[in-house]
Amino acid sequence: MDLISQLFILALSIFLGFALITRVPPLLHTPLMSEANAICGIIIVGALAAAGTDANSPLTIFLGTGAVALATFNVIGGYLVTERMLKMFKKKG
């Protein structure tokens, strides 16, 4: 995809982010942050490509595997801890 379409997507996504996140109440700001960590683990799609190509040098193997491990840590850790926190928020009665 060419650069200009990517910049288009960037601009619109930033607006989308602002629109969505300003609606999150301060009550949920900590789970919001851990949720953001979890989705930031989307770097895993780049990591999979890095680790899954025909690995040739020890450096690329290390970087690829490391990237997959770190991104998975974010995804699993982020979603689970968000779930753990959200489960605690109860209404009265």
Place this chain on the structure above:
Amino acid sequence: MNTAFATNFVYIISSVLFAFGLKFLGSPVTARRGNILSSIGMLLAVLATLFNGHIISFQWIAIGIIIGGSLGALVAFKAAMTQMPEMIALLHGCGAMASVFVDWTAYQVHGTTDLTNAITLYLSIVIGGLTVTGSGIAWGKLSENIPGKPIVFTGQKWLNTALIASIVILGVLFIMHPARYDLFLMILGLSLVFGVFIVIPIGGADMPVVISVLNSYSGIVACTTGFVIHNTLLIVVGSLVGANGMILSIIMCKAMNRSIGNVIFGAFGSVVKKAGGDEKKEAKAMSVEDAFLIIENAKSVVFIPGYGMAVAQAQHAVRELSEFLEKNGCDVKYAIHPVAGRMPGHMNVLLAEANIPYDQLLEMDAINPLMDTVDVAIIIGANDVVNPASRHDKSSPIYGMPIINADKAKTVFVLKRSMATGFAGIENELFYYENTRMIFGDAKQTIQALVAEFKSSQH
């Protein structure tokens, strides 16, 4: 239908699910559904990438997923709610490091393809590098493995200026000669060093801002990596996370009445403390027994918790006390200042953990208009966020900071160990007000003693 089209189509679905996930976080009722939708989006994106035909070897992927996944699950289940800020800092650092590794692999395997590629690669490793070590230091400070006090030394400004200048100059050289591997490594190395020096002068009280800023950076890095490896999904998600961190940083700064630049470049601890020797003011102490007589007759009580409450692990005792108060026909609420705790929203999580219903947790702006009607405000482990000096004392370093107007309540109880000052090192005039009573001692024990009074009065 070719596989590239199919993969991108799934990526679009994932982006939509992530957006819905964030939208559903708009209310505690739908939040869990949002988290599940978001995780489905993640799973779809991973599956689409695994089976798009470009991946030919799976053994290293399997090893990475097993290591990362098991550690992630372990940390997520073991972390106490008081440790949430350090957990989040750790996740920021890991996300940024994963991005840097992906950038590095792309550079190692393909080199740079054109000018834009070189520029985005440069930005990505600089922001990524400083986020990795910055988050590491933030994690160390929050977990108290490194002293939380600002670390300042002479020549710090010059050192930072030199670091920034070198990173910029090397960057220009690198963009002109993108094949120079040595420049790539030097830029990465200096960015890592710079991350350390950005965070060490920042004190514990400013951590909510630091965490939010790093959150924003971790999103920006995902975004720039998206440009490096031409992945639209990374650009979308990186922007969402970047916007998230930015908004939270602004909210935190407003709540502290400071600019982001002021937090990052001016160590709060360096505020000159007012010389002592003011006229001797007398704070009025009160015993637990007398305090009980007051809250027993109160029609409305507001608890104002600060991080000190979490340190004393008093939240469960507080919930017990509020249940007795409610049985007694009293209206109980909690007033939450935006910077109470060590990260945005931290206090709400700590109180929710103690089974306090979230409809009793009121934000500062919601509770302040009601403070006049409150019989008793009980301040537990909070200090600067209830200091009325911020409203009128122009010489005070916290002048202009929005506060919870605890002093407007008919009676104010301050639970405190001693007359020591808060994070900002400022004397709190509220302690000397006519309607304020100090209850000295460990906050948890004081609350438990009040609970015991309620229990014995019922027999």
